[in-house]
Amino acid sequence: METALKLIDNGTLSLRNxxxxxxxxxxxxxxxxTRSLVKQGRKTSLTKEMEVDLSDKIKIMAKWGSALTKPEIQAIKEGRPGKDWFKNFCKRNRLSQKTQVYYVTQILKVFESDVEVKYLRRKGFKFIFPAIEEKYFINKSDIEMKLPEPEIYVERLSECSCLPSSANPVRVWYC
Structure with missing residues (x-):
């Protein structure tokens, strides 16, 4: 075959001959x-580089305690892919869906290792809990009693993407 290809490229023989x-x-x-290795089937929705980049970001977010859910990952790819795309995407990139409890424990692990939380614990604050996206929540009465400037640690309620939509981060207490 290699000899035939060389003769065709030289112009000595036609392809048919x-x-x-x-x-x-x-x-x-x-x-x-032509050396075109055309794969059968339709083209993938995301390129290989895009999938690797997306999976790396998903892993980092999960490590930080704010893992994306299946609908959030599907929304990234335009056209709302189905179950098969999501399942194959997870398989290709070695991702797995964890339970909500796993996410909360990951949040608490990251949260407890934070320097600011350690500082607040040494100051005597007992009820510190994560706010995920923003600052930390601490018990309001503790703010009023122990901090000279209570406006620095304002209690703000925000939704957490890794908890059910009805759950509020306030319910994630860690003492």
Whole structure:
């Protein structure tokens, strides 16, 4: 086959004559000559680089305690992909769906290792809990009693993407 390809490239033989002379299928010789390895089926929704980038970001967010849910990941790809795309995406990038409890424990692990939380614990604050996206929540009565500037630690309620929509981060107490 290599000899036939060299003769075709030199212009000595035509594709059809080379196929006859070397007893090789004409279409196989043509494919080999153009070296186009066309995969069957439709093209993937995201390129390989985009998928790797997306999976890396998902892993980082999960490590930080704010993992994306299935609908949030599906919304990233335009056209709202189905269950098969999500399942295959997870398989290709070695991702798995964790339970909500896993996310909360990851949040608390990251939260407890924070320097500011350690400082507040040493100051005597007992009821510190994560706010995920913003600052930390601490018990309002503790703010009024122990901090000279209570406006620094204002209690703000925000939704947490890793908890059910009805749950509020206030319910994630850690003492």
């Amino acid at each position: 080379a196929a006859k002379q070397f007893k090789i299928d004409k279409s196989a010789l043509s494919r080999r000559r």
